[in-house]
Every structure is written in C-alpha cells, then in structure tokens.
Amino acid sequence: MKEKSFTPHHFSFENNIMFNQASSSLIKTKNGAGFTLIEVLTIVGILIVLIALSIPALRFFQKESDLNNSAEEIINTLRIAQNKTLASEGASQWGGYFTTSTSPHQYILFQGSSYQARATSSDEIHKLPETVEIYEINLWGGNEVVFERVTGHASSTSQFGKVTIRLKTDISKAKTVYIENSGQVGLTSPTIPSEASRIKDSRHVHFDYNQSVQEAVTLHLIFPDYPADNYDISFQDYLNIDKTEFDWEGIVLVGPEGNKTEQKLKIHTHSLTIFAAQFCIHRDRRHNDKALNITLDTENLINYTGAGEESKGLSSWVGEPQRQ
Known part of the structure; x- marks a missing residue:
C-alpha cells in the first residue's frame, strides 16, 4: 500500500500578523489591563482637587505648629x-526681654541685672515667626524678667508674670507663658495660694499698663451719669522728680445740684519705668457711690459701676484688674 505523505499547513505573513493582533486583543480584554486617556485624566483631576482642598488645612496646621x-x-x-x-555665668544675672516694637516681634536673652544695664555683646535675639505676634506682656509692670542668683527666683515681689502670643490670622489661637515668682516657667496658670485671712474686693485693685506713662499729661476722672462733675488731674504734678512714682489722693463732689456726695479716691503706682507702670486704686464703696471711668490722656484704664464693681478699661495696653 502506498503511504500518504503528510504536508504541514503553511500560514501567510499577513495571516500571522492578524493572528497576533487578535491574540493581543483577547489577552488585554481577558486581563482587563490598561486605562483609557479619559480615565487617566479623570484620576489626575481628582488628585488636583484633593491637593487644592488640603493646602489651606496644611497651612493652618503649620501656623499652629x-x-x-x-x-x-x-x-x-x-x-x-x-x-x-544659677551657674553664675559671667558672674552675672540673666534674663529675658520681650518687645513688640520690631517686625516680627522678638525676645532677647540678655546678661545683666536689667535689660537697660545689660552686656549687649551677650544678647541672643530670638525672632518670632511671621505668623505669630506678642499679644500681651505682663511682667510686673515691665517687659523683662530677671532671675536671682542663688535662688533662681524671678526678680519680683508679685506672684507671677506672663507673656501671651497668638496667631496673627486667628487671634483666638493663643498661648500664655507664665513666670512664677519662684522661678517656675510653663504654660500652666499658677495656682494662687488662698488668703482666707484677708478679704479681697474692689476697694483695692492693681492693674498693669504696658506703655510708658512718664510723659502722660492728664488723668481724667469721668463720671458718666454726671459729666459736669468730671475731674482732671495733672499727671506731671503728682510724679516724683525721677518720674518713677505717681501718687494722688483726693475728694470729688459728684451728683445732682444740692445733693452731691463725696467720692474719695487714692491713685498711685507700685512700679513705674520708662516702659510701663503698675497702677493701684483705692476706692472704698462706703465713700463712693457713683459710676466712674478713669482715663489717662486717651487711654481708658479702668471702669467702676455705682455699686463698686470694677472692669478692665478699653485700652489695649491695660491688664486685667487684680483685687488685693
């Protein structure tokens, strides 16, 4: 029997290309791989939107930081x-000075018993970030704190001082650094020891004024219910020669005609420097029954109701009144 020979089937070149293309198409469809241009652009657009939305939040967190x-x-x-x-470095005291007169605000580590008498060659200047400002300096009537040798206590008889900083763009975000008389420094408000043996009320209050008063002109006693009885005190007449102490005491008649009553006041300073002052006001409600606003030139310092309740003045340089 004659054997039949086997002849293999031959594909043309064109058929081979078509076969490969079809196979590739089938593989891509089967595996689901690859993206269309529209899909890529959609994803990129979403990423751009997400990044744009996150930028303000990132900036806010940076400012808080x-x-x-x-x-x-x-x-x-x-x-x-x-x-x-405490280490007696340079055989001297050291302290910190805060100022809002520069841009940005800054504080300085200095060597000396005071900033004015410091060794300027030892100054270390620290500038706050552009996003942060010093809002309040309440350091016992001045802008500086100096520590005592041996004890490390702050050089003050008051219980504590403080410096408050805040964000320029969000003034509700603030931090207060407290410096206790004992030398303790931190962000926690000190606990004031109880003085049960002494009653504190509005008869005797202290408040800080963080501006120079040495060239002030007039202390105005304004009685809002009886403006005709307003009384002006020449500030310079009651300063001592060195302009480091103010002391005035007097009686003003206030009220309707024929029924005026005496208003007895004493106003003086516990400290007065070229930078600031701490005022002290004695106003016993037994001898004062008229509402009173006290203003230094154009700066409202403190206000009283007729019942004797005190409140902080409108001036941005005034600290909260502290009952003694």
Missing part, C-alpha cells in the same frame, strides 16, 4: 537664663 513651637522656645530661653544665673 509655629505658635506651639514659639511658646516652647520662649520657655526654654527663660530656663536657659535661669540656669545661666
């Missing part, structure tokens, strides 16, 4: 000043 870091750096700087004092 600036605020928190600035507060910690102030604390660390004051502790360094205290440690340098």
Whole structure:
C-alpha cells in the first residue's frame, strides 16, 4: 500500500500578523489591563482637587505648629537664663526681654541685672515667626524678667508674670507663658495660694499698663451719669522728680445740684519705668457711690459701676484688674 505523505499547513505573513493582533486583543480584554486617556485624566483631576482642598488645612496646621513651637522656645530661653544665673555665668544675672516694637516681634536673652544695664555683646535675639505676634506682656509692670542668683527666683515681689502670643490670622489661637515668682516657667496658670485671712474686693485693685506713662499729661476722672462733675488731674504734678512714682489722693463732689456726695479716691503706682507702670486704686464703696471711668490722656484704664464693681478699661495696653 502506498503511504500518504503528510504536508504541514503553511500560514501567510499577513495571516500571522492578524493572528497576533487578535491574540493581543483577547489577552488585554481577558486581563482587563490598561486605562483609557479619559480615565487617566479623570484620576489626575481628582488628585488636583484633593491637593487644592488640603493646602489651606496644611497651612493652618503649620501656623499652629509655629505658635506651639514659639511658646516652647520662649520657655526654654527663660530656663536657659535661669540656669545661666544659677551657674553664675559671667558672674552675672540673666534674663529675658520681650518687645513688640520690631517686625516680627522678638525676645532677647540678655546678661545683666536689667535689660537697660545689660552686656549687649551677650544678647541672643530670638525672632518670632511671621505668623505669630506678642499679644500681651505682663511682667510686673515691665517687659523683662530677671532671675536671682542663688535662688533662681524671678526678680519680683508679685506672684507671677506672663507673656501671651497668638496667631496673627486667628487671634483666638493663643498661648500664655507664665513666670512664677519662684522661678517656675510653663504654660500652666499658677495656682494662687488662698488668703482666707484677708478679704479681697474692689476697694483695692492693681492693674498693669504696658506703655510708658512718664510723659502722660492728664488723668481724667469721668463720671458718666454726671459729666459736669468730671475731674482732671495733672499727671506731671503728682510724679516724683525721677518720674518713677505717681501718687494722688483726693475728694470729688459728684451728683445732682444740692445733693452731691463725696467720692474719695487714692491713685498711685507700685512700679513705674520708662516702659510701663503698675497702677493701684483705692476706692472704698462706703465713700463712693457713683459710676466712674478713669482715663489717662486717651487711654481708658479702668471702669467702676455705682455699686463698686470694677472692669478692665478699653485700652489695649491695660491688664486685667487684680483685687488685693
């Protein structure tokens, strides 16, 4: 029997290309791989929107970080000043000085018993970030704190001072650094010891005024219910020669005609420097029954109701009144 020979089937070149293309198409469809141009553009667009939405939040968190870091750096700087004092570095005291007269605001670690008498060659200047500002300086009537040798206490007879910083773009975000008389520095408000043996009320209040008053002209006693009885005090007449102390005491008749009553007041300073002052007002409600606003030139310092309740003045330089 004659055997039949087997002849293999041959594909043409064109058929081979078509076969490969079809196979590739089948594989891509089967695996689901690859993206269309529209899909890629959609994803990129979504990413751009998400990034744009996150930028304000990132900026806010950066500003809050600036605020928190600035507060910690102030604390660390004051502790360094205290440690340098305790170590008698340079055989001197050390302290910190805060100023709002520069841009940005800054604070300075200095060597000396006061900023004015410091060794300027030892100054270490710390500038706050552009996003942060010093809102309040309440350091016992001045802008500086100096630590005592041996004890490390703050050089003040008051219980504590404080410096408050805040964000420029969100003033509700603030940090206060407290400096206790004992030398303790931190962000926690000190607990004031109870003085049960002494009653504190509005008869005797202190408040800080963080501006120079040495060239002030007039202290106005304004009685809002009886403006005709307003009384002006020449500030310069009651300053001492060195302009480091103010002391006035007097009686003003206030009320309707034929029924005026005496208003007895004493106003003086506990401290007065070229930078600031701490005022003290004695106003016993037994001898004062008329509402009173006290203003220095154009700055409202403190206000009283007829019942004797005190409130902080409108001036941005005034601290909260403290009952004694």
